Amino acid sequence: MTQGTAGTRSSVFLRQVGGGLGEGVLGAVVAVGVAAVGLGAFSTVHWAAFDSSNVTRALTTVGQVGALAVLVGAVVLMRVGRWAWGAKVLAWGGISGFVTVTLGMPLAATKLYLLGISVDQEFRTEYLTRFTDSAALHDMTYIDLPPYYPAGWFWLGGRVAKLLGLAGWEAFKPWAIVSLAVASVLAYVLWSKLIRADWAVAVGAATTVVMVAFASPEAYSAVLVIAFAPVMVLAWGALYRPAAGVGGTAGGWAAVLGTGLFIGVCAMFYTLFFGIAVFAVVLMAVAAWGALLWQRRSERLHGHREHAGAQGALELLWPILVRLIVIGAIAGVLTLITWGPYLLKRLGAQTSKSGTALHYLPETGARLSFPMFDLSHPLLAALCLVGTVWLVLRAASSRRAQALSIAVVAIYLWTLASMALTAGGSTLLSFRLEPILQVLLAAAGVFGFAEGARAIYQAMGEPGRFRAVAAAVAVLGAVAFAQGIPSILNAEITTAYTDTDGNGDRADQRAPSAVSYYREIDTALLAQTGRPRDRSVVLTADTSFLAYYPYYGFQAQTPHYANPLADFAGRAAEIKRWSALHTPAELRDALHRSPWRAPDAFLFRRSGDGYTLRLSEDVYPNDPNVRRYTVTFPKTLFDDQYFRTTDIGPFTLVVAKP
Template sequence: MTLLAPRPRTRPRLTRPGRPHPALGLLLALAATVLVQLAAAHFPFAEPTRTDAVAATTTTAATLTALAWLTLRDRAPLAAYPLLAALPTFLLALPLHGTPLYLGGLASDNQFRVQYVTRYAAEAALSDVNYADLPPLYPPAWFWLAGRAASHVGIEGWAAYKPAAITSIALTTALAHALWSRLTGHRLAVALAVATLLAAFHAPAFAALEPYAWLVAAVMPPLAVLAHRALTAPRTPYRTLVLCGLYLGLATLTYTLLAAFWAFALVVMALTLIPGNPRRTRTLLTRLALVAATATPLALITWGPYLAAALPAGMPRNNALRFIPVQQTSFPLPMTELTLTGLLCLAGTLWLLTHARRTSTPGAPTARALLTLAAACYLWSLLSQLAVVLGPSSLLSFRVHPVLFATLFCAGVLAVAELTARMHTKGYVRPVAATVTATVCALALVQQAPRDLRQEFDAAYGPRPPRALIDTIAELTGGARPQDLTVLTDQHRLLSAAPYRGYLTAEPVYSHPLADFAGRTEEVRSWAQPASPAAFEARLAHGPYDPPQVFVLRRAPGAYALTLGRDNFPHQPNRVGLPVRLPAALFDAGRFAREDVGPYTVLVHRPVPPSRTQGSDPSVGER
């Protein structure tokens, strides 16, 4: 297939002659998604209604039709960018028009994600999402950008998560188109970008639920093709290798696990190339070293401070890897499903297997690159399963499933494109018929996405941030800045809505290794033991951790209650609740200001420490 043949130039250029610069296309994509989100925010019908679903179906159908027409008329190079960005925006922004929250609302993992954006909306300095005076371990790049954007625009961090998420998915689709355009004709690149978008809504991974991870995963297939060409080129393509290294470094700042997988995939790719030419081992090592050298300075932005703090402490265990969701209990085999996407993945699998071994077929290098990436996904899954059985953790293989789906979806498009080209040559298929069929199939899959994500859409209309609790804390603390207060509570939506520091995180898997989650949990449980308010005060003052200044607890007869968490890996559920009751008599009225808010009581320790202004954003306290 000539569209997939590598170009005979030794130094790849960013664009082809007559093709618009990707930066201009991405700028248009950004403008398109912002305009569509603004229009969706003014949707005239309030919930509950089905008019938003009708509008989403109509607009996505119109967008796909426009893409098909422009592609068929060979007028898509620049216009494709805003249309590709508008497609996921219509799909998400219209059903979410009546809520400021994104898919999943403020439940489960979203509490942590929104909390991270809220943290960086309040202060620009890199910091752990929850604990004070600890460097970040969870990659901060996406959350930092979203938070700082919220700060400059003047909206609260939690409210910025939805537009940041939708914008990321829209720009990822356009970025996938830009990368595939560098490798294929622009007509095929449009189809590959649409296939990449469809993979974001494929069950059970639903990569759209984690937009910052999808930003890394979606572009991995075209980058794998570029990497394969760079490793097999007779002369060292420095620009392409630096691009792969920059991607690795940025992935480390955005999603460490996928960065590790990308490095793993590159090593696997290099190992597959050695048997055919053992003399190139040194060349391959040199090129991989260039990729690593490019990535290292970026990786050290977050890993440097963390390692400097963790190494003297003996590298405490990271609970983030101690998790086994149901998706991780089996190997993903989408090509065996009797669905439209299953047939697409089956076609892609067959195309990869048949073309990867050929040497004369123009598409063989692309097939070998994508097959290696898919094989790396399955190998990573196998290693993760072994880690669960043999070790105390896993490799969270379900997080690389979106990479596998994107790879197989794109391979399926390449298979269909080649088959269509052959049938057209023989006069069996006309381009118009093929384009119409592809558009109808894409529309069928796009329409299925909201139904598959119905639960997540409903959750977005669930509980909002507890504004009454935030206002009460501000009143009782005399207006102290939230980022200067440490709060103990099991109402974790509170920490998502305002940049308080938490004494504990909602889940052990999201707790910083240096924070000693288990030790803090036992410390809170020990507070139920003191026989007097004075003993409780002494325990707070002389405990092993800085005590909370604010307690937000549920009222119970003669006590205040909260539920703590304990790591239960590898058993199910992964986290078990530990009910704790603190006798109400311990909170002496002379030492604690108290006010009831619904089923909760806010208790503020007196005196509230003064705000620290050095090194923080002075504008945050005014909002």
């Protein structure tokens, strides 16, 4: 490479990175503004609950149509080549507005996000509450342990909540919606740097619609789902450089940087997606090497030796390997930000041998997913089928098709490996990759529809109204699918109304659950311990209490969300041993001898002559993978001046005196 070429590539690299970052920042600002204004407007009206009225459903459809109309306006401006920046702003506003109205309007009458505080959303809220209380990287439940689950999304949300003066649980919904709006806009910005502007709007909108429908309940992973497809196209551009000498490019190094950053963010946000991203990129590297070898062989067979060159197989591999190493180095630096404390703590420490997050195999994880044949969502199936056909037809000629095809193959290979690993007592949680597969195929479907419509248009002699017909079909299909999203998320939305929030209220105006006593319990704990919340350890089976208030717990909700350094099984055995003791003196002695920080307080449910805890244990490979069991402490164990007992509603709070 000459000095002039190097200088040109450096300037192009800086221009590409600077331009992309600039648009990304501006787009994110617009997305935050749109989401904030939208959520603020929704909160000013006292709406009927989603599960008892169709008002919010109707207004959601109105808002969706409005957002899609804005996107159509952006495409029109791009097609006529006028007001380029105005078109970009419209695209940012339309995409973020769609996310905001589709999620924010159905949830307008509740303070909780999709799934409320139930099941997995409980530990996610607990994590956000932890980082609202402190910016330090702490485990969500266990005191004095670094986090095992990636903290990125939760740390950012916690800091935003702290800045806004909100409790963690109360910030969860707005943070989830705003972060999804921002991620969707950033994904569109990336698409706009990879393909023509009007197509970028179409594919950005389509993938956003699919992401909201199928990935939004798990917001911290959905922000990665929406970016997966364009990043795969970016990664393929970084690794497969058959025309590396072409001028006017950065030689793929901007793509290397972007790919490394995305994989690093995956490691900071969601470990499984980090794994599949690494696997897909490595698979791309192998495919790129194979493609270059095939290209060289083909050129030699056809006598084009001046193009084939004299490079050997290893010489062709080396540039790919260098780029792969750089991607890994960039990702590794980001990975250590959240994983470093855990890895350091783990050195020499004993970790749990069972009850890991990989011990879960629902029915959806025991089969291959084929969205293109899923008739429960016919419009999505049609789009994915078009995408599948396009991937096969264009695999040899389109770099976009090649990138998306390799990513799809990676997901299916991962799924097969996950099912094979069940024989060894574990899985790779492949069922959680289904939203990525749906988004990949939806993106391919947009390209297939656009190219297919163009081919039909040309074959029919370019009739005057054909483009309008194709556009109308696309827009009407988008509206038809989008208005059904509240139905797809019906159970998740309903739970947000039936769960009791941190204020002790149910959004559907029905009688609250025992959670309504949490505020009184918190007041008693603060008064009786005399310590801040984050310096107290509470043993309770009502772990949603820890989601609303930042106390540490002695035991996690389930073994699958427990830090491996915490020894979930050992703690469970210790709790059971405590319950079998006979005198308060024996219990005091056992607490003092505990190998872990003993509970400062116990939060029980009352039952007859005892206090109960409803605990859990790992029973994989059964489905469900968790078995609940009850541990009962005799009331007489706490009949001692060392313990202070307070009955609050159905709970009994026992505080150990220091």
